Amino acid sequence: MSSVKTVLYIHGMGGGASSRIPSILSETLPQEIRVVVRTYDFNPVTGRQQILSWVEELRPDLVIGESLGAIQAIRVRGVPHILVSPSLGAPARMYALGFLTLIPGLSWLCGKIWKPREGDRQQLRFNFGTLKLYKPHFKDALANTPAAGSTDYFFAFFGTHDHYRRNGVVSVRLWEKYFGPDSHCFYKGTHFMEEQYVRTILKQKILLLLK
Numbered sequence: 607m608s609s610v611k612t613v614l615y616i617h618g619m620g621g622g623a624s625s626r627i628p629s630i631l632s633e634t635l636p637q638e639i640r641v642v643v644r645t646y647d648f649n650p651v652t653g654r655q656q657i658l659s660w661v662e663e664l665r666p667d668l669v670i671g672e673s674l675g676a677i678q679a680i681r682v683r684g685v686p687h688i689l690v691s692p693s694l695g696a697p698a699r700m701y702a703l704g705f706l707t708l709i710p711g712l713s714w715l716c717g718k719i720w721k722p723r724e725g726d727r728q729q730l731r732f733n734f735g736t737l738k739l740y741k742p743h744f745k746d747a748l749a750n751t752p753a754a755g756s757t758d759y760f761f762a763f764f765g766t767h768d769h770y771r772r773n774g775v776v777s778v779r780l781w782e783k784y785f786g787p788d789s790h791c792f793y794k795g796t797h798f799m800e801e802q803y804v805r806t807i808l809k810q811k812i813l814l815l816l817k
Contacts, residue, residue, distance in 0.1 A: 611816045614666035614682075615643040616657065617728070618673030618693070624725035627672060627690065630804045631812070639816060642666070645726050646678070649736045650743035653678060668815055673797065676762075680747040686759040686815050690808065691797045694781060695774040697744035704737030751784040761811065762790040768797040 613635075615628040622645035632641045642664055646653040657678055661669075668686050671679025676692035707713040716732035750756045762781055770776040776797065781790060793803045 609638075611639045611667045612664050613639060613641045613668045613670060613812065613816075614657075614660060614664055615641055616669065616671040616675040616679045617643060617645070618675045618691075619648070619696075620720060620722035620728050620730055621645075621672065621675065622722070622725065622727035624727065625672075626801075627799060627804055627808075628670075630801055631809065634805050634809055635812065639812070645728055648728050648730050650678070650739050654681065654743070657682065668812065670812075672799075677744055677747045680750055680760070683750055683756075683758060687761070688808070688811055688815070689760065689762040690799050691765060691768060691770070691776055692762050692781060693770065693775050694744075694784075695777045697740040699775060700737045700740035703732065704734045704740075707732050707734050707737065748784060752786055752789075753784045759815070760785050760789055763799065763803075763808065763811075764790060764792050765795040765797055765799065766792050767795060770797050 615631070617625045623643055625643060628641050628643040635641065644660060646656045661682055666685055668688065669679045669682045670688045670690065671692065672690045674693045674696050676689040677697060679687055679689060703716070707716065713732045717730060720730055722728060722730060748754060750758060752760065762785070764776065764778055768776050771778070778790065793799065793807060795803055799808065
C-alpha cells in the first residue's frame with residue numbers, strides 16, 4: 607500500500623478505547639493500516655458529535671461498528687462500512703426502557719446489570735432523557751441505508767450463537783430489510799466475535815476493502 611489507511615472503530619455499549627476487537631485488529635493488521643478507537647458518550651446525540659469530529663480529523667478509509675455502535679457507524683456517510691453483530695433492534699428497546707427508568711430505583715438497577723468492564727470504557731447512564739434519544743437516532747441512521755438510496759458500502763457479520771438474536775436486539779431480518787439479503791454472512795460464534803474470527807474473516811474483509 608502506498609500510504610497508511612485509517613480504520614475508525616466504533617465500539618458497542620459499554621465499550622471503549624480498551625475494547626478487545628480493535629485491540630486484536632491493531633495487532634494482526636499490517637502496519638500500513640491503523641485502527642483508531644476512542645470512547646464516545648452513551649448519549650447518542652453527544653456521541654454523534656464526537657464521532658463526527660473524529661471523522662473530520664481522521665478522514666477514515668473504513669468505518670467498523672460493533673453491536674449498538676453499528677447505529678453510529680451507519681450514520682457516517684461516504685465511506686465503506688463493516689458491522690459486527692449490528693444491533694438494529696436495540697434503539698427501540700432503549701426507547702421503551704427509557705419510560706421504565708422513570709420508576710424509582712430502576713435506573714440504578716440497570717446500571718448494575720449493564721456495568722462496563724474496567725478500563726477506558728463508555729459510562730452508561732440509564733435515564734429517560736438519554737434513552738428517549740435512541741428512537742430518532744435510529745431513524746437518522748436509516749436515512750443512510752441502501753433502502754433509502756444510499757450508495758455507501760455495507761457488510762455485516764452475524765454470530766450463529768448470538769443470544770441477542772432471540773429477543774430481536776440483533777435481527778438478520780431487519781438487516782436484510784434495509785441492506786439487502788447479500789450484504790452479510792455468518793460465523794459460528796457469539797455476539798462478541800471470537801478472536802479466531804477477528805483474525806480471519808474480519809481481517810480478510812478489511813484487507814479486501816482497503817486494497
